[in-house]
Amino acid sequence: GDSVTQMEGPVTLSEEAFLTINCTYTATGYPSLFWYVQYPGEGLQLLLKATKADDKGSNKGFEATYRKETTSFHLEKGSVQVSDSAVYFCALRKNSGYSTLTFGKGTMLLVSP
Amino acid sequence: ETGVTQTPRHLVMGMTNKKSLKCEQHLGHNAMYWYKQSAKKPLELMFVYSLEERVENNSVPSRFSPECPNSSHLFLHLHTLQPEDSALYLCASSQEQGPGELFFGEGSRLTVL
Numbered sequence: 441g442d443s444v445t446q447m448e449g450p451v452t453l454s455e456e457a458f459l460t461i462n463c464t465y466t467a468t469g470y471p472s473l474f475w476y477v478q479y480p481g482e483g484l485q486l487l488l489k490a491t492k493a494d495d496k497g498s499n500k501g502f503e504a505t506y507r508k509e510t511t512s513f514h515l516e517k518g519s520v521q522v523s524d525s526a527v528y529f530c531a532l533r534k535n536s537g538y539s540t541l542t543f544g545k546g547t548m549l550l551v552s553p
Numbered sequence: 554e555t556g557v558t559q560t561p562r563h564l565v566m567g568m569t570n571k572k573s574l575k576c577e578q579h580l581g582h583n584a585m586y587w588y589k590q591s592a593k594k595p596l597e598l599m600f601v602y603s604l605e606e607r608v609e610n611n612s613v614p615s616r617f618s619p620e621c622p623n624s625s626h627l628f629l630h631l632h633t634l635q636p637e638d639s640a641l642y643l644c645a646s647s648q649e650q651g652p653g654e655l656f657f658g659e660g661s662r663l664t665v666l
Contacts, residue, residue, distance in 0.1 A: 472653050474654060476657075481659075482659050482660075483557075483559075483643055483657035483658050483659040483660050484643065484645075484655075484657040485657070486654050486655075486656070489654055529596070533653045533654075540586075540598060540601060540609065541598075541653075541655055543595055543596040544595065545594075545595045546595075546596075
């Protein structure tokens, strides 16, 4: 079945450091890929998405590129802030039927001043 | 109100109680979901309603009973729960035949004593 694998956390960085959170997936066909963020005490918010190979999703300084050849969708940000501390979830959706997402386990990011 | 609203935000109940979680979406979507989020486990899809019909039930115990009276409202009725059912219950909605992203509520934190 479909699956999403994310790097284990927590990822601990200093403010203004470069961030990479790895995400790889297993799925048949051509899924859509998503990154969600969950701040403490809140639900999940869509951060960015990509619907086909080589698409780059971007939002709030975060970027991720849909790499079909490596089945990856790594999340990057050039300079993190304390306010980016949260749990980040990678997810995929098969492009058929209703919109059930398959999520990774989540990666906690902790940014210190 | 906008987005997806869940009530109550926090609920404590005994194993013999009956309670309900409520979700309302103000986005005009036609699909709604219940997810369970437990510590150190991936997000678990519980139920999916598409056009007010249940289309997925992921082997959820019968002590959880969903109800979708219309496309804007979703309930999760709870009875005879176990302590291991303590978790954050997240409601989400989406528009079928659309981009596929889910919009989440802030969750209902359930504690079973």
